[in-house]
Amino acid sequence: MIKNSKLPNIPTSIFAKMSKMAANHNALNLSQGFPNFPSDPALNALVDQAMRDGFNQYAPMAGDFELRMEISEKIENLHNHFYNPDTEITITAGATQAIYTIIAATISKGDEVIIFTPAYDCYAPTVELFGGKIVPIQLKPPFYGVDWQEVADKISSKTKMIIINSPHNPSGTLLTKDDMLELQDLAEKNDLLVLSDEVYEHIIFDGNIHQSVSRFKALAERSFITASFGKTFHNTGWKMGYCAAPKYLMKEFQKVHQFVVFCVNYPFQKGFATYLKDANHYLKLSDFYQQKRDFFLHLMKGSNFKIIPSKGTYFQMLDFSEISNESDITFAERLTKAHKIATIPTSVFNEGKRDFKQIRVCFAKTDETLAEAAKILKEL
Ligand code: PMP
Numbered sequence: 001m002i003k004n005s006k007l008p009n010i011p012t013s014i015f016a017k018m019s020k021m022a023a024n025h026n027a028l029n030l031s032q033g034f035p036n037f038p039s040d041p042a043l044n045a046l047v048d049q050a051m052r053d054g055f056n057q058y059a060p061m062a063g064d065f066e067l068r069m070e071i072s073e074k075i076e077n078l079h080n081h082f083y084n085p086d087t088e089i090t091i092t093a094g095a096t097q098a099i100y101t102i103i104a105a106t107i108s109k110g111d112e113v114i115i116f117t118p119a120y121d122c123y124a125p126t127v128e129l130f131g132g133k134i135v136p137i138q139l140k141p142p143f144y145g146v147d148w149q150e151v152a153d154k155i156s157s158k159t160k161m162i163i164i165n166s167p168h169n170p171s172g173t174l175l176t177k178d179d180m181l182e183l184q185d186l187a188e189k190n191d192l193l194v195l196s197d198e199v200y201e202h203i204i205f206d207g208n209i210h211q212s213v214s215r216f217k218a219l220a221e222r223s224f225i226t227a228s229f230g231k232t233f234h235n236t237g238w239k240m241g242y243c244a245a246p247k248y249l250m251k252e253f254q255k256v257h258q259f260v261v262f263c264v265n266y267p268f269q270k271g272f273a274t275y276l277k278d279a280n281h282y283l284k285l286s287d288f289y290q291q292k293r294d295f296f297l298h299l300m301k302g303s304n305f306k307i308i309p310s311k312g313t314y315f316q317m318l319d320f321s322e323i324s325n326e327s328d329i330t331f332a333e334r335l336t337k338a339h340k341i342a343t344i345p346t347s348v349f350n351e352g353k354r355d356f357k358q359i360r361v362c363f364a365k366t367d368e369t370l371a372e373a374a375k376i377l378k379e380l
Pocket residue numbers: 033093094095096097120165169197199227228229230231236239240241
């Protein structure tokens with residue numbers, strides 16, 4: 001034991017915990033968010049080829065230039081905002097490293113950072129590691145909408161940053177254009193930075209449009225975007241992603257990035273640089289996952305869970321209040337051990353671990369797995 005743990009109250013992440021429990025009890029694993037189908041063999045072959053072509057030494061610090069150009073083009077085509085590939089994009093070891101690096105580069109002792117809970121688990125501990133203070137705003141089921149007056153009320157002279165995440169993990173909700181305009185207004189008025197976690201940018205349903213911060217000029221000027229190839233290309237284990245931000249912010253980001261990893265996997269970057277040239281590889285993802293969501297919801301018809309269809313991400317919230325009054329953690333553990341299905345209890349992402357009796361399932365699974373899962377869940 002060391003004397004002064006920097007994170008004395010942080011347990012092992014719920015994702016590690018539930019995946020381990022699923023393995024120990026031989027349960028279907030719909031907990032941690034990853035697909036159980038393969039990464040595209042054509043993409044795997046590109047990575048393999050890059051290794052054969054000798055891209056096995058350090059990549060440029062900010063990442064392969066060809067890949068940064070592809071990302072710049074993708075963002076410009078989708079959101080009509082130009083990020084200079086030379087100075088405004090860095091390739092990272094997944095979104096997690098990008099988030100860590102952004103916070104390390106910008107948050108100092110005493111700075112306040114507003115997050116919306118339920119929040120992805122890495123935001124708060126990382127802010128705390130650098131002496132920042134989390135100011136949580138609790139979103140409430142079933143719709144998890146943001147009350148911007150509440151946000152305005154929580155902003156103080158110490159607020160340095162707001163972290164947003166749309167499409168939202170775990171609720172599967174989206175920020176709308178109006179939300180983004182409210183955010184832009186507050187960020188400008190209060191001179192705030194924005195960390196926009198857009199890892200589910202290409203998984204968005206029912207014809208909705210992803211409202212990236214890059215679509216809003218004044219917001220883009222004060223925002224970092226984080227993205228994850230793992231989520232988009234079915235290979236979360238590769239841990240590849242990127243950060244896009246205006247030059248003055250990217251300069252600070254890279255000062256830290258060079259000492260966190262210096263650079264990330266070269267052959268994977270080369271593989272993605274070629275793969276991204278075909279926009280269908282990401283533009284078809286929403287349809288692909290919408291079919292999965294609809295298939296799962298169809299199978300769940302008549303179940304005792306209350307369900308509001310997810311609008312984005314590959315997660316679906318299930319309200320079990322009519323099934324049990326156990327805590328969500330007890331319920332999820334019982335499901336894993338007794339019913340052989342692992343899910344995520346979502347209270348762990350809430351302010352004060354508030355329990356709304358919601359578990360999260362990941363539907364990035366084969367139809368066979370979804371059918372098996374629905375069969376178990378419907379019997380509850
Ligand atoms: N943010 C959110 C909201 C996530 O769900 C995840 C999980 N993929 C991450 C960040 C981290 O992404 P990566 O696996 O690329 O580090």
